[in-house]
Amino acid sequence: MHRWSQLFIPTLREAPADAEVASHKLLVRAGYVRQLGAGIYSFLFLGNRSTQKIMNIVREEMDKIGQEFYLPALNPRELWESSGRWSAMGENMFRLKDRKGADLCLGMTHEEVMTDIARKELRSYKQLPQIWYQIQTKFRDEPRPKSGLLRVRQFIMKDAYSFDIDAAGLDASYQKHYETYCRIFDRCGLKYMVIDAHSGAMGGSQSQEFMVRTPAGEDQIVSCEKCDYAANLEKAISKVDPVEDLKSEGDGQPLEVHTPGQKTIEDVARFLGVSPKNKIKTLAMMVTESDGDAKAPKVRQRAVVLLMRGDHQMNEAKLSSAVAGKETRPMQEDEIRDLFKSPAGYLGPLGIDWATSITDQSKPMLLVDKALEGRSNLIGGANKEDFHVKNLTPGGNFHPTAYVDLRSVAAGENCPNCGAPLRMDTAVEIGHIFKLGYKYSDSMGARVLDRNGKEVAPIMGSYGIGIERILTAAIEQSNDENGFWLPTAIAPFDVVVVSANQKDEQIRSASESIANSLQSSGYDVLLDDRDERPGVKFKDADLVGIPFRINVGKKVTEDTVEVVRRSTLAREDVKISAISDYFLALKSA
RNA sequence: CGGGACGUAGCGCAGCCUGGUAGCGCACUUGCUUGGGGUGCAAGGGGUCGCGAGUUCAAAUCUCGCCGUCCCGACCA
Numbered sequence: 077m078h079r080w081s082q083l084f085i086p087t088l089r090e091a092p093a094d095a096e097v098a099s100h101k102l103l104v105r106a107g108y109v110r111q112l113g114a115g116i117y118s119f120l121f122l123g124n125r126s127t128q129k130i131m132n133i134v135r136e137e138m139d140k141i142g143q144e145f146y147l148p149a150l151n152p153r154e155l156w157e158s159s160g161r162w163s164a165m166g167e168n169m170f171r172l173k174d175r176k177g178a179d180l181c182l183g184m185t186h187e188e189v190m191t192d193i194a195r196k197e198l199r200s201y202k203q204l205p206q207i208w209y210q211i212q213t214k215f216r217d218e219p220r221p222k223s224g225l226l227r228v229r230q231f232i233m234k235d236a237y238s239f240d241i242d243a244a245g246l247d248a249s250y251q252k253h254y255e256t257y258c259r260i261f262d263r264c265g266l267k268y269m270v271i272d273a274h275s276g277a278m279g280g281s282q283s284q285e286f287m288v289r290t291p292a293g294e295d296q297i298v299s300c301e302k303c304d305y306a307a308n309l310e311k312a313i314s315k316v317d318p319v320e321d322l323k324s325e326g327d328g329q330p331l332e333v334h335t336p337g338q339k340t341i342e343d344v345a346r347f348l349g350v351s352p353k354n355k356i357k358t359l360a361m362m363v364t365e366s367d368g369d370a371k372a373p374k375v376r377q378r379a380v381v382l383l384m385r386g387d388h389q390m391n392e393a394k395l396s397s398a399v400a401g402k403e404t405r406p407m408q409e410d411e412i413r414d415l416f417k418s419p420a421g422y423l424g425p426l427g428i429d430w431a432t433s434i435t436d437q438s439k440p441m442l443l444v445d446k447a448l449e450g451r452s453n454l455i456g457g458a459n460k461e462d463f464h465v466k467n468l469t470p471g472g473n474f475h476p477t478a479y480v481d482l483r484s485v486a487a488g489e490n491c492p493n494c495g496a497p498l499r500m501d502t503a504v505e506i507g508h509i510f511k512l513g514y515k516y517s518d519s520m521g522a523r524v525l526d527r528n529g530k531e532v533a534p535i536m537g538s539y540g541i542g543i544e545r546i547l548t549a550a551i552e553q554s555n556d557e558n559g560f561w562l563p564t565a566i567a568p569f570d571v572v573v574v575s576a577n578q579k580d581e582q583i584r585s586a587s588e589s590i591a592n593s594l595q596s597s598g599y600d601v602l603l604d605d606r607d608e609r610p611g612v613k614f615k616d617a618d619l620v621g622i623p624f625r626i627n628v629g630k631k632v633t634e635d636t637v638e639v640v641r642r643s644t645l646a647r648e649d650v651k652i653s654a655i656s657d658y659f660l661a662l663k664s665a
Numbered sequence: 666c667g668g669g670a671c672g673u674a675g676c677g678c679a680g681c682c683u684g685g686u687a688g689c690g691c692a693c694u695u696g697c698u699u700g701g702g703g704u705g706c707a708a709g710g711g712g713u714c715g716c717g718a719g720u721u722c723a724a725a726u727c728u729c730g731c732c733g734u735c736c737c738g739a740c741c742a
Contacts, residue, residue, distance in 0.1 A: 086675085088675090088676060088677090088691095088692090089676075089677085089691060089692080089703070090676060090677050090691075091676090091677090092676070092677085093671085093676090093677070093678090093735085094671085094734060094735045094736090095735090096735075096736075104676095111734090113733085113734085114733080114734065114735085161742080164742080165742070166740095167740090168740090168741075168742080184742070185742060187742085216741085216742090218740090218741070219666080219739080219740050219741065220736095220737095220738090220739090220740075220741085222735085222736080227741085294741085510742095538742095574701095576700075576701055577700055577701085578700095579700075580700085608700095608703090609699075609700060609701090609702085609703075609704065610700065610701045610702065611700090611701075611702035611703050611704080612702085612703050612704095613701095613702090613703095614701075614702045614703090615702065615703050616703090618702090627701075629701060630701080638701095
């Protein structure tokens with residue numbers, strides 16, 4: 077049993093001025109954390125108790141499917157060179173030199189170290205599958221740390237890695253993690269959802285994120301109320317209602333129309349009396365490509381032009397996938413003139429020699445959004461100031477390099493599975509499971525012998541959970557102006573026993589004995605034995621996230637105390653002799 | 666990295682425009698008081714005014730540079 081009077085729980089009446097989101101304000105006010113620098117936080121007594129409980133849950137569940145390791149945060153450069161990520165990680169990686177001048181970095185993730193162990197030690201399919209995990213500190217030099225503990229530069233992650241002999245094995249390891257993650261987040265008492273995620277530059281075939289809805293989050297997620305479809309906006313797809321194409325005009329060949337001063341989609345559509353749905357939006361981008369020479373790569377810029385339906389928005393993550401993760405940026409004015417021979421506002425696909433396939437690197441690419449596939453008689457720019465073109469038909473009078481999905485889903489569009497309207501929410505990512513494939517075993521040279529004595533690369537998965545984000549998300553889900561309440565499993569204490577008046581001997585001793593008996597029944601009890609006025613103690617009790625409170629006051633003369641549930645503030649008189657049973661019943665309920 | 670704001674006691678802020686004794690609330694210490702929702706009274710302690718340079722007889726205040734923090738954007742395996 078812990079006595080408040082002996083503890084360091086520095087609660088604040090006011091939130092720090094630079095805290096914006098609820099969890100940040102409350103974590104500081106409740107004395108869980110203190111800030112040391114941008115995206116760097118110290119965990120004090122209560123904060124540490126909570127994250128330790130979270131880690132214990134994670135550990136208990138992970139131990140059922142894997143083995144716990146503990147890897148170094150300090151990594152040599154050569155290791156990261158071997159996977160190609162020393163340069164790929166860019167500025168997000170903290171780098172330092174040792175006294176001999178050798179380069180080191182602080183680990184952002186541990187595919188490299190795990191794969192290094194695997195390549196040195198794993199020899200046979202008989203040793204597979206393996207699931208190795210750790211709970212360890214990660215360092216990422218985020219360009220913009222923000223929102224208290226939501227985006228930080230040093231944080232604790234449970235990261236796990238699986239090694240299997242084949243894709244079926246990976247499926248099984250992945251599924252184990254899926255189920256384990258559900259158990260972990262269920263035990264932590266979170267309301268979460270699992271969504272399809274964008275694979276990003278990690279590649280890989282499948283990836284799902286565990287998300288908690290909250291306005292404080294940074295991710296946009298799309299979900300269907302009717303069925304279980306849910307995806308990150310970076311990945312989400314939807315059904316679009318069919319659009320009636322315009323009738324061809326004249327001989328059906330591209331037909332220039334004078335559109336003086338009409339530059340935007342809306343202007344042109346209004347001017348010509350058509351819907352933006354019959355217009356083509358032309359986006360001019362440049363992609364940075366290298367020739368793949370690892371030692372002295374030649375880098376060059378190449379034009380990539382995107383065509384979208386006039387009323388659709390381009391999604392950067394989808395574009396990134398379409399160009400295999402290469403860097404893209406909008407074209408500058410002179411680059412636009414070079415390619416289109418026209419000012420912006422009148423750009424279109426005609427008159428340019430486009431690459432005929434994705435593999436043809438010699439010409440500019442024309443990527444057309446799938447929503448335009450099969451459409452006809454669209455209106456686009458003429459590549460000539462003050463002119464647009466009618467009768468544009470993809471695959472007819474111009475030929476896309478490829479049709480790809482580039483479109484951002486919008487709220488209210490139709491679910492790809494069941495057709496019901498989709499909703500959009502912001503959310504915070506608390507876990508991510510990932511089929512990596514052969515990326516690291518290939519690049520780093522991990523090999524085992526298969527059943528036929530043939531050398532093969534093991535197939536990998538990686539799986540992460542943000543420990544502090546579980547705490548933060550729980551607070552975002554359950555707070556009011558007076559504080560927050562955590563699920564019992566991750567709260568620093570199960571119950572706080574508030575002695576309303578330490579000077580009243582009967583109240584004081586009743587508080588002691590209640591706290592003692594609950595503690596010996598297996599609850600984590602905090603006894604507020606401070607010589608403070610009751611109001612101060614109640615305010616603090618409401619603030620610090622403990623789910624239950626027992627008020628010990630004047631009613632002790634009737635052998636009665638008051639149990640307050642923080643989430644609802646519902647209170648109930650309970651006989652002192654029945655208090656253990658009362659909590660026992662709660663636990664089994 | 667681009668745009669914006671801020672930096673004065675542990676926390677929240679005023680003072681700066683118009684240069685001249687550094688102030689308020691909370692917290693803290695001591696005493697009394699009070700005892701079911703941040704009790705009241707009194708007396709105290711605590712500040713290189715982010716750092717550095719410049720202007721001036723004199724700088725928290727004006728000028729320049731740097732650092733730090735937050736917000737928007739870019740970015741975010």
